[in-house]
Amino acid sequence: MRLAALPRFPLAQLPTPLEEAPSLSAVLGAVRVLVKRDDLTGLALGGNKTRKLEYLIGDARSRGATVILTEGPAQSNHCRQTAAAAARAGLRCVLVLNSPASDPPLQGNLLLDYLFGATVHLVTERTARRALLERLAGELEQxxxxxxxxxxxxxxxxxxxxxxxxxxELSEQLVERGIQxxxxxxxxxxxxxxxxxxALGAKLLGAPFRVVGVAVEDDTKAIREQVATLANETAALLGLDIRITPEEIVVDDRWVGPGYGVPSSETLEAIVLAARTExxxxxxxxTGKAMAALVGQVRRGEVAPGETVIFLHSGGAPALFAQADQLATVFRNGVKVAQ
Ligand SMILES: Cc1ncc(COP(=O)(O)O)c(C=O)c1O
Known part of the structure; x- marks a missing residue:
């Protein structure tokens, strides 16, 4: 595999801890939950993007880049981490963010984008991001x-x-500790x-665990296709003779709730449960939706007693502050959380 040959700019504290969640496991009953703490990757309040950015910034540097451009919603964790990673690498950062408000509140990830020195361009529609990003890249080139x-x-x-x-990394931790x-x-x-x-890593290893993607937006078919395509392109990049079909990609789409970025009552309950147990x-x-799926699957009896399951905590905490209102409503109305 050509992984070690890819340029990499170190940003993350690795390996991230794999922690037991005994109180959460006790509340759920009969299953053992462990948390893979990718919220502790160490860069700018952590999250899954730090790992990706090690390779992306590595690639950018190897190509002599002077400025990084990327896009996302105003509360994008990816954009916040990219701004911080660019700062660490001594590169300029330009972000194109969408928000329905022309002057969105400066808090959560957006606040941090400015803190890390990114130049921020706002558009109202997600669909307008790409064209502006390309125009800005063209202007910079000139x-x-x-x-x-x-x-x-x-x-x-x-x-x-x-x-x-x-x-x-996860597989090594599991083997070392004798956890199935x-x-x-x-x-x-x-x-x-x-x-x-x-999914690609698990297939490469013949791992005993099934990777369960919990959809945070509608369109399961598109998610399956995108994940399989990307897995196959990644296999090609790494020189791996592995193919993954969309049918092999497991997506649980029952926890999306009202839509992308909008928590359901299950999401809020899962956030409170994880906070108050662990x-x-x-x-x-x-992550609130991913935890809602784990909790929901256990409660519906879809996870057999005695199973050990891993929750990948992919970060995202700054968005919690940007959506404080929703949680405040929950606290005002009293929270029903099984404990
Ligand atoms: C906290 C968090 N978890 C999960 C994801 C999903 O990661 P990916 O973009 O690799 O699908 C994101 C993406 O922004 C994220 O911010």
Whole structure:
């Protein structure tokens, strides 16, 4: 495998801890939950993007880039981490963010984008991001800059390769500790890089666990196709003779709730449950929904008694502060959490 040959700019504290979650396990009953703490990757409040950015910034530097451009919603964790990674690498960072408000509140990830010195361009529609990003890259090129454009979520084969490495890391931790895990839960979307890398890594290793992507937006078919395509492109980049079909990609789409970025009551309950049992900080967009799926699957009896499952905590805490209102409503109305 050509993973070690990829240029890499060190940003992350690895391996991330694999922690037992005994109180959460006790509340759920009959299953053992462990948390893979990728919220502790160490860069700018952590998260899954740090791993990807090690390879993306490595690639940018090897191509002589002077400026990094990327896109996302105003509360994008990926954009916040990219701004911080660019600062660490001494590169300029330009972000194109979408928000329905012309002047969105300066908090959560958006606040941090400015803190890390990124130049922020706002558009109202997600669909307007790409064209502006390309125009800005073109203008920079004309000014003798060398732009490096990272697509949404850093989900390119170079970025996804980081999660093949994470699968190897997790597998090593499990073997070292003699733990047989049957499932790994993670938040997934039409970006899909984390899911693609983990699914490819798991297949490469013949891992005993099934990678369960929990959809945080509608369109399961598109997620499956994107994850499989990206996994195959990543396999080609790494020189692996492995193919993954969309049918092999496991997506649980029952926890999306009202839509991308909008938490359901299950999401909010899962956030509160994880906080009050394990002191974990989950977010309303990604990890809260992934935890809602884990909890929901156990409660519905879909996870057999005695199974050991892993929850990939992919970060996202700054978004919690940006959506404080929703949690405040929960606290005001009293929270029903099984304990
Ligand atoms: C906290 C968090 N978890 C999960 C994801 C999904 O990762 P990916 O873009 O690799 O699908 C993201 C993406 O932004 C994220 O911010």
């Amino acid at each position: 000014r003798q800059e060398r732009p490096y454009v990272i697509p949404t979520g850093g989900s390119t084969p170079v970025g996804a390769a980081a999660y093949v490495r994470a699968a190897l 895990a049957s499932r790994v839960y993670l938040a997934t979307s039409t970006s899909g890089g984390t899911h693609a890398g983990l 002191g974990l900080v989950l977010d309303p967009v990604y």
